[in-house]
Amino acid sequence: MTDLLQLLFAGLSQGAVYALIAIGFVAIFTVSGVINLAQGEFAALAGLVAISAAGGGMLLPAAAVLAVSTVAIVAVVMERLVIFPVRGMTTLVSLILTLGVSTGLKALMLLIYGPDAKGLEPLFPGAFDLAGVSIRYQELLILAVAGVVALAVYWFYEKTLAGKSLRACAEQPVAARLVGISLSRASLLSFLIAGCVGAIGGVLASPIYFTGWESGLTLGLKGFVAATLGGLVSVRGAVLGGLLLGVLENLTAGYISTGLRDAVAFFLLIVVLVARPSGIFGRHAEARV
Amino acid sequence: MSLEVRGLHAGYGRLPVLHGIDLDAADGELVAVIGANGAGKTTLLRALSGLLTATAGTVRLGDADVTGLGPERLARAGLAHVPENRLVFPSLSVDDNLVLGGYTRRRGPAAERSRARDRALALFPRLEPRMRQAAGTLSGGEQQMLAIARGLMAQPRVLVLDEPSVGLAPRLVGEIFSALGRLRDGGLTLVVVEQNARAAFAVADRAYVMDRGRVVLEGEPATLMSDPRVTAGFLGGGFAAEVPAPGPAAPRPSAPGDGGRR
Numbered sequence: 001m002t003d004l005l006q007l008l009f010a011g012l013s014q015g016a017v018y019a020l021i022a023i024g025f026v027a028i029f030t031v032s033g034v035i036n037l038a039q040g041e042f043a044a045l046a047g048l049v050a051i052s053a054a055g056g057g058m059l060l061p062a063a064a065v066l067a068v069s070t071v072a073i074v075a076v077v078m079e080r081l082v083i084f085p086v087r088g089m090t091t092l093v094s095l096i097l098t099l100g101v102s103t104g105l106k107a108l109m110l111l112i113y114g115p116d117a118k119g120l121e122p123l124f125p126g127a128f129d130l131a132g133v134s135i136r137y138q139e140l141l142i143l144a145v146a147g148v149v150a151l152a153v154y155w156f157y158e159k160t161l162a163g164k165s166l167r168a169c170a171e172q173p174v175a176a177r178l179v180g181i182s183l184s185r186a187s188l189l190s191f192l193i194a195g196c197v198g199a200i201g202g203v204l205a206s207p208i209y210f211t212g213w214e215s216g217l218t219l220g221l222k223g224f225v226a227a228t229l230g231g232l233v234s235v236r237g238a239v240l241g242g243l244l245l246g247v248l249e250n251l252t253a254g255y256i257s258t259g260l261r262d263a264v265a266f267f268l269l270i271v272v273l274v275a276r277p278s279g280i281f282g283r284h285a286e287a288r289v
Numbered sequence: 290m291s292l293e294v295r296g297l298h299a300g301y302g303r304l305p306v307l308h309g310i311d312l313d314a315a316d317g318e319l320v321a322v323i324g325a326n327g328a329g330k331t332t333l334l335r336a337l338s339g340l341l342t343a344t345a346g347t348v349r350l351g352d353a354d355v356t357g358l359g360p361e362r363l364a365r366a367g368l369a370h371v372p373e374n375r376l377v378f379p380s381l382s383v384d385d386n387l388v389l390g391g392y393t394r395r396r397g398p399a400a401e402r403s404r405a406r407d408r409a410l411a412l413f414p415r416l417e418p419r420m421r422q423a424a425g426t427l428s429g430g431e432q433q434m435l436a437i438a439r440g441l442m443a444q445p446r447v448l449v450l451d452e453p454s455v456g457l458a459p460r461l462v463g464e465i466f467s468a469l470g471r472l473r474d475g476g477l478t479l480v481v482v483e484q485n486a487r488a489a490f491a492v493a494d495r496a497y498v499m500d501r502g503r504v505v506l507e508g509e510p511a512t513l514m515s516d517p518r519v520t521a522g523f524l525g526g527g528f529a530a531e532v533p534a535p536g537p538a539a540p541r542p543s544a545p546g547d548g549g550r551r
């Protein structure tokens with residue numbers, strides 16, 4: 001029983017990181033049909049920037065802000081340089097282009113930060129016991145921050161004019177243009193959102209899961225699977241998908257074999273794509289974001 | 290505000306569709322454009338609102354030359370386009386659809402936006418009890434009303450509409466066209482594209498007949514109505530006989546975007 005609770009808790013906090021990365025996939029895909037394979041690199045880069053800034057003596061919160069801002073700029077520049085100039089973007093073309101960016105970012109991280117994976121020192125080190133379950137403060141922090149960010153994103157899409165304009169682009173791009181919404185601005189904004197949430201995920205994860213130049217591959221894949229579980233068009237689905245993936249991975253690692261941990265994502269992906277391509281939490285196909 | 294179109298050519302890629310359209314709508318005039326399926330009516334409206342770039346010709350809004358402007362700029366310049374198939378934002382509430390209709394006015398005074406909204410709802414009171422409902426769950430007639438109301442939220446000077454009667458029961462068609470008549474009486478300039486010539490002619494001040502990308506006839510609706518070339522339906526569609534079938538309007542999901550990238 002304690003084992004189960006321990007695994008569930010670890011799964012939820014890990015899943016919260018996947019959820020943030022998944023939100024990034026959804027934010028971009030709904031607006032422009034682009035699947036951003038550099039989403040995982042956003043997270044890895046943020047982790048590395050935070051680690052190196054903290055290593056240079058910067059206060060942790062300041063290092064986190066620096067990391068998120070850096071990645072936000074990278075995401076926006078990427079959109080203007082690689083996505084925006086392409087006329088008639090299709091999802092397939094977007095895969096090729098963003099794979100290129102992802103590879104470029106990896107190379108850059110390797111050059112700047114070297115080959116070794118490192119961990120950020122946690123903001124609140126240590127752990128405490130609750131009913132036999134050992135809970136790290138950092139895991140609580142991940143859950144709390146991810147929860148706040150997910151709620152903020154949800155609020156943005158539901159309540160603000162800018163958020164509603166992004167949903168309008170996602171649902172009816174032609175009508176969105178006719179009411180005066182610029183698809184180009186919408187695409188830029190979606191990358192900004194994806195950069196920020198991905199970076200927050202990366203900074204939160206780095207004290208526990210370590211970050212290296214290659215970390216983006218796994219993080220990106222997990223985030224993508226989480227987003228796909230939610231149908232790739234829903235923030236709510238992405239969050240639920242991330243949590244589910246995190247929990248299932250930890251249960252598999254705990255009860256079956258640690259070696260199977262990373263296989264869970266692919267297994268889930270195949271099952272969902274075959275059985276329910278619109279995602280397992282999808283209400284109806286039209287409701288986006 | 291007047292609309293003046295001169296020698297407009299437009300098409301899709303290499304395929305030319307419009308071959309030199311001349312069209313005028315005077316300030317406060319309701320102009321109908323009729324023609325069979327495939328005549329180029331939708332293409333004309335897309336070129337007017339900037340969804341398509343004209344390859345030749347000019348479009349003037351009042352005193353301003355707006356040729357070549359994109360839809361965002363044209364919306365701000367005072368032209369609203371109510372597209373074919375309504376294209377409401379399905380998962381957003383009726384209210385949010387209206388809010389987005391006023392997107393170009395977002396930096397203007399809130400009182401002005403709320404007046405525009407009151408006017409739109411006064412024109413289509415059926416929308417009022419449905420404000421919180423997702424637009425995709427409205428009936429076809431209600432979606433058309435919403436699409437028009439959304440267009441009006443931009444406080445346009447010229448409103449162009451693409452086949453507002455399609456798929457609607459005759460009673461609803463009458464309701465919508467009488468609303469368009471009231472907008473004209475309030476001073477708005479309107480261009481209505483229709484296959485349903487009878488409904489359009491009932492309120493239009495003037496009408497154009499299009500065929501294969503050209504204007505082939507122009508005149509008063511009463512004159513055109515008795516023109517043998519219109520009544521005989523030589524334009525391929527036999528549209529003079531096209532009165533919508535009776536029966537309740539079936540709720541229809543909104544169609545996917547036309548001309549979007551997905």
Ligand SMILES: Nc1ncnc2c1ncn2[C@@H]1O[C@H](COP(=O)(O)OP(=O)(O)O)[C@@H](O)[C@H]1O
Pocket residue numbers: 301304306324325326327328329330331332333548
């Ligand atoms: N997106 C498009 N791409 C290529 N050709 C098109 C497109 N839309 C319409 N057409 C062609 O343009 C011509 C005019 O179509 P349209 O303007 O939709 O006519 P209408 O609205 O009068 O029925 C038709 O021959 C149609 O096949």
Ligand SMILES: [Mg+2]
Pocket residue numbers: 330331332373451452
């Ligand atoms: Mg048409």
